[in-house]
Amino acid sequence: MSAERIYRLLLRAYPPGFRAEYGREMVLLFRDQCRDGDVRTLGFWVRVVCDVARSAPALRVEAWRGRGSENTQTVEVIMKIAGMVTVLLAAFGIVGAVGEWVVASRGAMDGSYVLAVVLGVFASVLLLGAGVAILLGARWGRQPARLALVASLVSAVAARLLFPWMSIFSQLVGFGLPVALLIALYWPNKPATVRPA
Amino acid sequence: MGSHQEEAIVRKRQARRPPEAYLPLPPATFHILLALADGELHGYAIMKGVEARSEGSVRLGPGTLYGSLKRLLEAGLVEEGGERADPERGDERRRYYRLTQLGLSVVRAEARRLDAMVRAARRKKLIGERPA
Numbered sequence: 395m396s397a398e399r400i401y402r403l404l405l406r407a408y409p410p411g412f413r414a415e416y417g418r419e420m421v422l423l424f425r426d427q428c429r430d431g432d433v434r435t436l437g438f439w440v441r442v443v444c445d446v447a448r449s450a451p452a453l454r455v456e457a458w459r460g461r462g463s464e465n466t467q468t469v470e471v472i473m474k475i476a477g478m479v480t481v482l483l484a485a486f487g488i489v490g491a492v493g494e495w496v497v498a499s500r501g502a503m504d505g506s507y508v509l510a511v512v513l514g515v516f517a518s519v520l521l522l523g524a525g526v527a528i529l530l531g532a533r534w535g536r537q538p539a540r541l542a543l544v545a546s547l548v549s550a551v552a553a554r555l556l557f558p559w560m561s562i563f564s565q566l567v568g569f570g571l572p573v574a575l576l577i578a579l580y581w582p583n584k585p586a587t588v589r590p591a
Numbered sequence: 592m593g594s595h596q597e598e599a600i601v602r603k604r605q606a607r608r609p610p611e612a613y614l615p616l617p618p619a620t621f622h623i624l625l626a627l628a629d630g631e632l633h634g635y636a637i638m639k640g641v642e643a644r645s646e647g648s649v650r651l652g653p654g655t656l657y658g659s660l661k662r663l664l665e666a667g668l669v670e671e672g673g674e675r676a677d678p679e680r681g682d683e684r685r686r687y688y689r690l691t692q693l694g695l696s697v698v699r700a701e702a703r704r705l706d707a708m709v710r711a712a713r714r715k716k717l718i719g720e721r722p723a
Contacts, residue, residue: 408654412657412658412661415661416657416660416661419634419653419657419685419686420634420653420654420657422634422635422683422685423634423635423638423653423656423657424653426635426680427635427653441650441652442652444652445652445653445654445655446652446654448652448654448655449652449654449655449658450654452658453654453658453661
């Protein structure tokens with residue numbers, strides 16, 4: 395196997411984008427090195443392997459970070475969609491709780507039921523606020539959204555404890571949605587930084 | 592947004608950064624910029640220039656050299672100067688690189704920084720006087 399062929403195999407350690415851009419130039423440079431140096435010595439190959447071992451992982455990490463910044467844009471789009479869904483579900487929750495109140499008010503209502511409905515409405519309003527904060531953007535909407543989601547979750551749990559017959563759908567929205575959004579909002583999401591050379 | 596527009600925005604941002612913001616430079620980067628201060632060079636000529644200037648103490652392999660050049664191109668310190676063959680090294684077309692105005696300012700700033708450090712070391716008698 396020729397030295398150039400071995401070097402072409404070693405080039406596979408580099409990220410594909412880098413190989414496409416600089417692979418030909420690197421092979422040319424290696425050819426020059428072979429012409430001027432002694433390819434048959436162990437020292438030559440130790441230097442070649444050390445160069446690949448030193449530079450390829452760093453370039454792989456850079457390529458991975460570059461992809462990370464693209465992923466950040468995708469995550470932002472997903473968060474916007476999640477914000478819209480949250481606003482819609484919260485509005486639906488408010489309308490539902492008010493409707494339930496109207497229907498129940500025709501008969502006798504005990505205190506814990508009234509408190510549970512009020513807490514349900516409060517949780518939905520907070521969820522609505524969190525959805526709006528997420529839609530407003532990542533810069534100053536994140537922290538208010540987190541606070542509103544925690545408060546909404548606490549209210550939903552309190553409402554469930556007071557009113558054990560809460561529907562599965564209400565429980566999914568009341569507990570599941572704030573927990574999912576809190577995980578998404580606390581997920582480390584740092585954009586890649588351009589390292590000066 | 593098109594890639595040309597994005598590149599223009601990146602270049603505008605880079606132009607606003609003072610040269611000192613890029614310091615200290617990694618030794619390999621400083622050697623590459625120093626080699627390019629002589630004019631347009633291709634990869635192998637940069638590598639040989641660095642080796643000769645450092646009296647063999649700095650040897651850049653292809654991966655280290657092109658990895659550094661990629662970062663320097665992205666930072667706007669170096670630009671491509673086209674492709675042509677080097678008559679001394681055969682018919683293969685080679686990509687040439689040259690310093691940008693920003694790259695020249697950065698290498699000058701780094702040289703000044705290193706010079707100040709050497710002067711400080713000399714004042715403390717850590718190294719001898721400048722040879723005549």
